[in-house]
Every structure is written in C-alpha cells, then in structure tokens.
Amino acid sequence: MDPRPTILVVEDEPEIRRFLRSSLEAEGYRVAESATARRGVIDAGTHKPDVVIVDLGLPDFDGVEVVRQIRRWSTLPILILSARTQERAKIDAFEAGADDYVTKPFGIRELLARIKVALRHAARPQAGGAVLRFDRAVVDLERRTATRDEEALHLTPIEFRLLAALARHLGLVVTHRQLLVEVWGPSHAGDTHYLRIYVKQLRDKLEPDPLHPRHLVTEIGVGYRLVCSD
Amino acid sequence: MRTGWTGYAWAIGATLAATLAGFAMRGRFDLVNIAMVYLLAVVLVALYQSRGAAIAASVLCVAAFDVLFVPPEGTFTVHDAQYLLTFAIMLGVGLIVSRLVERVRRQAREQALLEIEAETERIRSALLASISHDLRTPLAVVAGASSTLVESGERMLPEARQALARSVFDQSHELSERVSKLLQMTRLDTGAIKVERDWTAMADVADSAVRRMSDRLAAHRLMVEIPADLPLVRVDAALIEQALGNLLENAAKHTPPGTIVRLRAKTDGQRLVLTVEDHGGDAADVDLERMFRKFQHGSMEGAAGGVGLGLAICRAIVRLHGGDCWAERTLGGGMTFRISLPLERPPEMPAETPYEAADGPATDDPRR
Structure with a gap:
C-alpha cells in the first residue's frame, strides 16, 4: 500500500486543483481531487484521505455543508480555502467542524505548514495531557503546574481549562464559541468578554512579549490558536 | 410641491x-x-x-x-x-x-x-x-x-x-x-456589509493588523504602545482590523524606509482612540479631508501604487461603528491618523470564586 499521506482536494477551479496537485505531489503527498461538493463528500469516504482541503465557494452546494457532512462520521482534519470576502462562511465552517483555514491567494509554504500541523494533530488526537513549552514558561496540564524562568507560576483553574481547550487542538484554530462552551459551559457561549480577559491574563503570564504574542495567537473574528512545542 | x-x-x-x-x-x-x-x-x-x-x-x-x-x-x-x-x-x-x-x-x-x-x-x-x-x-x-x-x-x-x-x-x-479593496468599497457603499459586533480586545486587533502588514512594514521601525488596562470595545473585530490595517499600510506606503511608524491606543473614558503616526514625507500641502475620498491617491503618491481606497474604506468602516476617522499633521513632518470608537460598559464578569481557585493544585508556594 502507498505509504504517502493522501490529501483530498475539493475545489471546482481546475487551475487551482492542478497547481495544488503539482505542489503537493512535489512534497511527497498523494493527491485526490473532487470538483464538486457532492463528489467531495463521497470521495472523503472512498479515498480515505488523511487530510481534506475544501474550497468554500463550490458550485453545487456550500463548502460549509461538505465540512458538516464529513464531520457526521469522521474526525479527519479538514482545512478550508476561503477568500477575504468570505469571513462569515469561514466562521460557519469552523462551527461545522473545520480545523484550520488558508486565505486565498495563499503561498504554498503556508498551506504546507497547515497540512503538517493537521497531520500531526490527527496522528495523536487528544494530546491534551501534554506539557506545553513556551519561550520562558512551561505548563504541565496533567499535573496542573506551571513555571516561568524556573519560578512557580500561579494559573487559575479557568486559565488551566482554557489552555487545555486550546491544547486539544494544538496549532489549529479554535473558535470563540468552542472555547467558551468548553471552558465556561454552553450557557456562556456568547460571553466573548470572558475569553478576552482570560486570554490577556494568560498572555501576561506566559508570553515573553504580551503585546506581540507568539503562542496565544489571535485569529481575528474567528478565535485563537495555540502555537507551542509540547 | x-x-x-x-x-x-x-x-x-x-x-x-x-x-x-x-x-x-x-x-x-x-x-x-x-x-x-x-x-x-x-x-x-x-x-x-x-x-x-x-x-x-x-x-x-x-x-x-x-x-x-x-x-x-x-x-x-x-x-x-x-x-x-x-x-x-x-x-x-x-x-x-x-x-x-x-x-x-x-x-x-x-x-x-x-x-x-x-x-x-x-x-x-x-x-x-x-x-x-x-x-x-x-x-x-x-x-x-x-x-x-x-x-x-x-x-x-x-x-x-x-x-x-x-x-x-x-x-x-x-x-x-x-x-x-474594490469589492469591500462596493459592499460598504451598497450597505451589503453586516456589522457583527462582539466584545473585542484592541490588543488582539492591533496584533492581527500588525502581523498582516508585517511584510509591508518590514523596512520601517514599528512601535506599538497599547496600555494593559485598555477597556474592551464592542465592535466587528474583523472590520476594525481591516480599518487599522489600511492605516498601517498607508503609513508604510507613503513614508521612506527606516522611519518610525507608531501605533497607539488610549481612552478618555468616552471613546477609545487608535492612532497611527508616521514621521516621513512632506505633509504640508496634503488636503486632510480630500485624502479620505474614494480613488484619491495622496499627493505624496509616487510609485507607491494602490487603488486609493484604503482611507475611504477605513473611514466608512469606522463610521459604521458610530466612530470617526480623521487625519492630522504630525509635529515635525508626517501624518497622524486617528480612529475613535465609542466605548460601552462591558458586562460584568464573575471573579473566580476562592473555592474554585483553591481546588487547583497550582499555588504560589513553590515548595508544594
């Protein structure tokens, strides 16, 4: 059997499919293509891809719907391709279960980086028990301890829960709503101000330069992404 | 009649x-x-x-x-x-x-x-x-x-x-x-843009705009000053980020490499004011109002290029939020652009209860 990871590209524009195929194959991936949303949902079942890339603007039905249908039976990583003008659809896609996105036009380096993160995430899902390493701080989510420059660092239970929720999707985008529900519960799904305040607290404690965060990264209008080695 | x-x-x-x-x-x-x-x-x-x-x-x-x-x-x-x-x-x-x-x-x-x-x-x-x-x-x-x-x-x-x-x-x-930009201006003109307000930290908006513009600003000296105790604002974060990004892009375009671009935020209790200040170029005969009109390429325009919509879009977005956006001359040369946004009282957030705080093993005491 072919050992190369398979990437399914659901995209109606043949030019973009062609460029993705040649770039991804050059990087050692096997590429399957679907030109319509309907086909994409079927191919995601038959090709058993390791990652699916879905364009949001598909002719027959919405890319968001493709994400929703695949999520009914699979947890495989889904990346979406969105245009700058599709902010709303992008958020809908995340709510439907997409893991990450790349904005068109994109450079291949950016896409490859996203694919790598997605594959790593798929290889060991629920890595939430790990130890998170920031530049100067280390957080052990399992033992619930934290240090900064070897000094003990006090994190509140909510701060631990927020970090854990982000760490479950390490390197991937987690929406505001998802974080609020996981940390504060479904009745607080709209209380974005909670999140703003706690993210700031965490940045102040963990980031070397809280004004230019490198680990707790803002995805404007969508959510946050935790970037760190574990 | x-x-x-x-x-x-x-x-x-x-x-x-x-x-x-x-x-x-x-x-x-x-x-x-x-x-x-x-x-x-x-x-x-x-x-x-x-x-x-x-x-x-x-x-x-x-x-x-x-x-x-x-x-x-x-x-x-x-x-x-x-x-x-x-x-x-x-x-x-x-x-x-x-x-x-x-x-x-x-x-x-x-x-x-x-x-x-x-x-x-x-x-x-x-x-x-x-x-x-x-x-x-x-x-x-x-x-x-x-x-x-x-x-x-x-x-x-x-x-x-x-x-x-x-x-x-x-x-x-x-x-x-x-x-x-052309699409965005058209959407703003026709009212096709829905403002989705939510509580937003200006630090997030600034960070995102700065990251998005980092390539363009690479040759400039960017200084970001955002006070830690800035209140949250209820805005459409993606739109305000665009507005701020346009101001940063504008500064990068119209000032020589190596000059300082300063991004600041402050509040007077009623409004939150974002400032993008540049220190390059001769702004003496710039029309401070005209530059916000559509398809206006500033008088400092050389090979800078662009569609001349950045500032018009910025102002339209900010005004959709009940705020305003204007330009001033920086003391000693250059331009200062300001965005002011109305502040609202953020809803209360319950503090973490002592019980809950005690429940975690994390503590200030390193010996534990």
Whole structure:
C-alpha cells in the first residue's frame, strides 16, 4: 500500500486543483481531487484521505455543508480555502467542524505548514495531557503546574481549562464559541468578554512579549490558536 | 410641491397675525398701511410654504381685510373701487412670490441632482481608470515575469529565476489586495456589509493588523504602545482590523524606509482612540479631508501604487461603528491618523470564586 499521506482536494477551479496537485505531489503527498461538493463528500469516504482541503465557494452546494457532512462520521482534519470576502462562511465552517483555514491567494509554504500541523494533530488526537513549552514558561496540564524562568507560576483553574481547550487542538484554530462552551459551559457561549480577559491574563503570564504574542495567537473574528512545542 | 396641513395652518396663522396687527394700527394708520401688513403676511406664506398655501393666504387676507377694515365694515361690500385693485395685487404678489420660490427650489433640487450625478460620474471614471491602471500594472508584472520563466527559465541563473517567481507571487498578492479593496468599497457603499459586533480586545486587533502588514512594514521601525488596562470595545473585530490595517499600510506606503511608524491606543473614558503616526514625507500641502475620498491617491503618491481606497474604506468602516476617522499633521513632518470608537460598559464578569481557585493544585508556594 502507498505509504504517502493522501490529501483530498475539493475545489471546482481546475487551475487551482492542478497547481495544488503539482505542489503537493512535489512534497511527497498523494493527491485526490473532487470538483464538486457532492463528489467531495463521497470521495472523503472512498479515498480515505488523511487530510481534506475544501474550497468554500463550490458550485453545487456550500463548502460549509461538505465540512458538516464529513464531520457526521469522521474526525479527519479538514482545512478550508476561503477568500477575504468570505469571513462569515469561514466562521460557519469552523462551527461545522473545520480545523484550520488558508486565505486565498495563499503561498504554498503556508498551506504546507497547515497540512503538517493537521497531520500531526490527527496522528495523536487528544494530546491534551501534554506539557506545553513556551519561550520562558512551561505548563504541565496533567499535573496542573506551571513555571516561568524556573519560578512557580500561579494559573487559575479557568486559565488551566482554557489552555487545555486550546491544547486539544494544538496549532489549529479554535473558535470563540468552542472555547467558551468548553471552558465556561454552553450557557456562556456568547460571553466573548470572558475569553478576552482570560486570554490577556494568560498572555501576561506566559508570553515573553504580551503585546506581540507568539503562542496565544489571535485569529481575528474567528478565535485563537495555540502555537507551542509540547 | 404638496400642500400639507401645516401650509394651510400657516396661511390661517399669518392671516390672524396680520389681523391683530391691523386692529392695533387702526385709527393711527391709513388703511393702505394695514393692507401692506396683509401683503407681508401673504409674501411670508408664499416664501416658506407651498403655492396652495400662498393662494389660501391671499384669499383669507383679502377677505379679512375687506370684512374687518374696508368700510362698510362687517360686510363683503366694497364701495371704493380702488380696494378691488388692492385685492388683485395681493393675490398677484402671492402667486408671483410662490412661483419664484418654487422655481428656486426646483433649481436647487436640479443642482443637487447634477452634483450627485457628477460625483457618481467621477467615481465611475475613477473606478475604470483604477481598474485599467492599478489592476493592470501588477497583472503586467505577473504575465511578464511568468512568461519569461516559461520561455527562458531553463537558461537563467537560479537566483534570477527565483527573483522572477518571487515577483509573480508578490504582485499576485498585491492584485488580490486591490481587488479586495474594490469589492469591500462596493459592499460598504451598497450597505451589503453586516456589522457583527462582539466584545473585542484592541490588543488582539492591533496584533492581527500588525502581523498582516508585517511584510509591508518590514523596512520601517514599528512601535506599538497599547496600555494593559485598555477597556474592551464592542465592535466587528474583523472590520476594525481591516480599518487599522489600511492605516498601517498607508503609513508604510507613503513614508521612506527606516522611519518610525507608531501605533497607539488610549481612552478618555468616552471613546477609545487608535492612532497611527508616521514621521516621513512632506505633509504640508496634503488636503486632510480630500485624502479620505474614494480613488484619491495622496499627493505624496509616487510609485507607491494602490487603488486609493484604503482611507475611504477605513473611514466608512469606522463610521459604521458610530466612530470617526480623521487625519492630522504630525509635529515635525508626517501624518497622524486617528480612529475613535465609542466605548460601552462591558458586562460584568464573575471573579473566580476562592473555592474554585483553591481546588487547583497550582499555588504560589513553590515548595508544594
């Protein structure tokens, strides 16, 4: 059997499919293509891809719907391709279960980086028990301890829960709503101000330069992404 | 123009006022002077109200003058034929004035329409010029560089090949940016943009805008000053990020490399003000208002390029939020752009209960 990871590209524009195929194959991936949303949902079942890339603007039905249908039976990583003008659809896609996105036009380096993160995430899902390493701080989510420059660092239970929720999707985008529900519960799904305040607290404690965060990264209008080695 | 109830009310009111004045004047002034007061009433109604109201005022005034002042008083009977002339003149003046007013109003309306058409036309032709020039320039680079790669890429040095490929990449990004701006302006103009407000930390917005513009600002010295205790604002974060990004992009474009670009945020309790301050270029003869108009390329425009929509989009977005965006000259040269956003009281957030805090093993005591 072919050992190369398979990437399914659901995209109606043949030019973009062609460029993705040649770039991804050059990087050692096997590429399957679907030109319509309907086909994409079927191919995601038959090709058993390791990652699916879905364009949001598909002719027959919405890319968001493709994400929703695949999520009914699979947890495989889904990346979406969105245009700058599709902010709303992008958020809908995340709510439907997409893991990450790349904005068109994109450079291949950016896409490859996203694919790598997605594959790593798929290889060991629920890595939430790990130890998170920031530049100067280390957080052990399992033992619930934290240090900064070897000094003990006090994190509140909510701060631990927020970090854990982000760490479950390490390197991937987690929406505001998802974080609020996981940390504060479904009745607080709209209380974005909670999140703003706690993210700031965490940045102040963990980031070397809280004004230019490198680990707790803002995805404007969508959510946050935790970037760190574990 | 339609005659509303207010027009007729005015006619009645003016007649009553003139009549009161007439009673006060009776005995001391000639009848002809009282007629003048009625005439004034007719002229005033004709000036400020519709033609119908002017006619009504003429008729009412003539009737009131005749019945109350022209002997024999208390009747419509007129003994002296010269008062018939007074009536005719009063009616005539009323009609002429209301007609003149109507004409002036119509001309003003037509003028306004013409101005709107001229502005639309200016924007339309600027749009076409913009599409043909600002979009074709990056396209020409993309076509030229990529065709060179196809035709003679094999014979080129790897560095030269790399440079051409890089310019295809950069210019296509630039092209996409410009198309996005045209689309965004159109959507803002047609009201197709829905503002999705949510509590937002300005630090997040600034961080995102700075990251997005980092390539463009790479040659500048960017300084970000955002106080730690800045209150949250309820805005559409993605839109405000765009607005701020446009200001940063504008600063990067119009100032020489190596100069300082300062991004600051502060609050006076009522508003939150974001400031992008640059220290380059001669801003002495820049029109601080005009630069916010669509398709205005600043006077410092050289090879900077762009569609000239960045500032117009920025202002439109900020105004959608009930805020404002304006420009000032930086002391010692350069431009300062400010965005002000209204502040709202953020909802309360329960503090973590001591019980809950005690429940975690994390503690300030390193010995545990």
